[in-house]
Amino acid sequence: MISLPFRPRSLELLTHYDRKRFRLDLMAGLTVGVVALPLAMAFAMASGVPPQAGLFTAVIAGFLTSLLGGTRVCISGPTGAFIVVLYGIVVKYGVANLLLCTFMAGAMLVLMGVLRLGQVIRFFPMPLITGFTNGIAVLIFLTQLKDFFGLPIVSMPAGFFAVVSVIVHRLGEFDAPTLALSGGSLLLILLWPKALNKHLPSPFVALVLATLAAWLFHLPVQTLGSKFGGIPQGLPEFRMLSLDWRHLSELMAPAFTIALLGAIESLLCAVVADGMTQDRHDANQELIAQGIANMVVPFFGGIPATGAVARTATNIGNGGQTPMAGIVHAMVLLLVLLIAAPLAAYVPLAALAAILVSVAIKMGDWNFARLRQFPLHDSGVLIATFLLTVMFDLTVAVEIGLLASAVFFIQSMARNTSVNALRPEHAALFERHSIAGKTLPMGCAAFRIEGALFFGAADIVDDIVNASPQARVVILQLHRLVMLDATGLLALSQLNRTLAERGKVLILCGAGREVLQLLDQSALEEEMGERNLQPDLAAAIERAEELLISGVVWA
Incomplete structure (x- = not known):
């Protein structure tokens, strides 16, 4: 109401x-x-x-x-x-x-x-x-x-x-x-x-x-x-x-x-x-x-x-x-x-x-030089x-x-959305989310989404599937994700299913409060498993090591 x-x-x-x-x-x-x-x-x-x-x-x-x-x-x-x-x-x-x-x-x-x-x-x-x-x-x-000119025109x-x-x-x-x-x-x-x-x-x-x-x-x-005969009083x-x-x-x-x-x-x-x-x-x-x-x-x-x-x-x-x-x-x-x-x-x-x-x-803005x-x-x-x-x-x-x-706005947002592999040489802007000082276990690949994951840019997650064919666990970092819509949620869900069909596991980490709420509301957490949503990169790496050691995932 x-x-x-x-x-x-x-x-x-x-x-x-x-x-x-x-x-x-x-x-x-x-x-x-x-x-x-x-x-x-x-x-x-x-x-x-x-x-x-x-x-x-x-x-x-x-x-x-x-x-x-x-x-x-x-x-x-x-x-x-x-x-x-x-x-x-x-x-x-x-x-x-x-x-x-x-x-x-x-x-x-x-x-x-x-x-x-x-x-x-x-x-x-x-x-x-x-x-x-x-x-x-x-x-x-x-x-x-x-x-203005007093032209003899009955009506324009x-x-x-x-x-x-x-x-x-x-x-x-x-x-x-x-x-x-x-x-x-x-x-x-x-x-x-x-x-x-x-x-x-x-x-x-x-x-x-x-x-x-x-x-x-x-x-x-x-x-x-x-x-008009004037104005009536x-x-x-x-x-x-x-x-x-x-x-x-x-x-x-x-x-x-x-x-x-x-x-x-x-x-x-x-x-x-x-x-x-x-x-x-x-x-x-x-x-x-x-x-x-x-x-x-x-x-x-x-x-x-x-x-x-x-x-x-x-x-x-x-x-x-x-x-x-x-x-x-x-x-x-x-x-x-x-x-x-x-x-x-x-x-x-x-x-x-x-x-x-x-x-x-x-009323007009006639400064066309601007x-x-x-x-x-x-x-x-x-x-x-x-x-x-x-x-x-x-x-x-x-x-x-x-x-x-x-x-034009959608195109601009899409151009500024990217998926990047995490590398040790990246600067440690935020210790919790930085790869600096951390080691990925064998069989694990980590990526970060930057920008907005929405209908104009949702297809970029498709590249993750083929980016590291040897990886059995894929970590996707979301702390720089500024916007997520229904199409982006569906893209993450499809990524999770595609990896699962190949015997791989997707781990999401670092999601902000609003993105995390959307993930909860979409039932993606239930689909992926609660433990595959982690607060930061360190926790996500620990979860990946656990999965790889237990043999839950296979090549």
């Missing part, structure tokens, strides 16, 4: 809450709320849903994950990593099925947390994560070119090559006022002084100034009002999800992609926050909280949410101390919905496009994942990237 205590960090940290902490959390929460406002709307629009969906998500998910999560200062909400996946779901299955996918992904995240998979998710190789992050950044950049086609083809052929039809507004907004965001950014975030400044410019100068540009309306039985099985794959991306990004965000605050997060609790949030938001028209690194860093940089800062950030956005929603109708799409282009530029410092196979995984994400599909990219990483 799985036992997983439900222990949100908010309960632990708010027990001894004081006025000083609240003041710091209040200022940090206000600042993060201002940062999140334009991002939430921009991410929603880029995902193919109305801008209010992003705000609903930031409010509900931001509140729930701060209240129930396993981190102290992380901020959650819609992020750029989801844009490509969500837009694809909307185009293929519709918004109703996107909401259903979000709920399913939330349930998967809760299950991951209950099954304690929080630490496993963090083992995804960095070249894979960098590859698909860069790929997503390129796709976000491409999807925003239509609004699906697929990398089709998008590039349309952009190239229609780029000459750009709208000058739109380009001036988006270009100016982008320059402001990228060149805004870091000293000012702490208290006055550049995306918010760009949004306000671009809106004022469009209104004051009556610029003929598209706005949220002209495209008031609380989001609760609606039941519609279950599409025809596409339910097809929705499992995109739902799993959302869950996997959400888990990876949330836990990476938590790791970044730990490094900035010298804290330690609860990965499984964080997954449960993210799952609950993603199960709730679709009932209010929201989209998937996850931990947001930029907003979390802003929270920490502005003095955020506890989950209360994340709750304040959610309340700030809620007040915007209740009071200032009508003003959103004047926000130009060009400003939101500029914000997303800046996000794409900043690839020369990586092992060749890691560089290959990064490049392959990047190209597959951009040109084909994110799910395929992650699957193939993981498979390639696993194959």
Whole structure:
């Protein structure tokens, strides 16, 4: 039975809450709320849903994950990593099925947390994560070119090559006022002084100034009002999800992609926050909280949410101390919905496009010179994942990237696994296990396994059978065996049977605690005989002498 205590960090940290902490959390929460406002709307629009969906998500998910999560200062909400996946779901299955996918992904995240998979998710190789992050950044950049240049395109086609083809052929039809507004907004965001950014975030400044410019100068540009009719004022309306039985099985794959991306990004965000605050997060609790949030938001028209690194860093940089800062950030956005929603109708799409282009530029790791410092196979995984994400599909990219990483890891482990004959000239690193100062009796051969005995390297034990044909007792030393799996156990069992068929005896010695437990659980000890498992080489040699003198073994 799985036992997983439900222990949100908010309960632990708010027990001894004081006025000083609240003041710091209040200022940090206000600042993060201002940062999140334009991002939430921009991410929603880029995902193919109305801008209010992003705000609903930031409010509900931001509140729930701060209240129930396993981190102290992380901020959650819609992020750029989801844009490509969500837009694809909307185009293929519709918004109703996107909401259903979000709920399913939330349930998967809760299950991951209950099954304690929080630490496993963090083992995804960095070249894979960098590859698909860069790929997503390129796709976000491409999807925003239509609004950035004001191109007269009703809807962008699906697929990398089709998008590039349309952009190239229609780029000459750009709208000058739109380009001036988006270009100016982008320059402001990228060149805004870091000293000012702490208290006055550049995306918010760009949004306000671009809106004022469009209104004051009556610029003929598209706005949220002209495209969506603005943002409805008031609380989001609760609606039941519609279950599409025809596409339910097809929705499992995109739902799993959302869950996997959400888990990876949330836990990476938590790791970044730990490094900035010298804290330690609860990965499984964080997954449960993210799952609950993603199960709730679709009932209010929201989209998937996850931990947001930029907003979390802003929270920490502005003095955020506890989950209360994340709750304040959610309340700030809620007040915007209740009071200032009508003003959103004047926000130009060009400003939101500029914000997303800046996000794409900043979220990618464009220092390709570093690839020369990586092992060749890691560089290959990064490049392959990047190209597959951009040109084909994110799910395929992650699957193939993981498979390639696993194959390269197995090959590396197998190359570093060997069986070596023990010789007197070997240095005495450990007296108990060294052959130095010990003499093997006539008719005995001794070997040592180094590395991992697993499915990728289990065949190396076959060489032992023919390595010393005159030996009647074979000692196999295991003290340098770092890993043993089921295939390795079967290989040892087969080695024991093969030697027994030839009238020989196998003695294992020096096994560490974990390997010894596996040998006991596999019943190999019973098969070999308890006395043929010895703690060290000296005891194994004594056992070999006993067998040879007694005549139990024969040539």
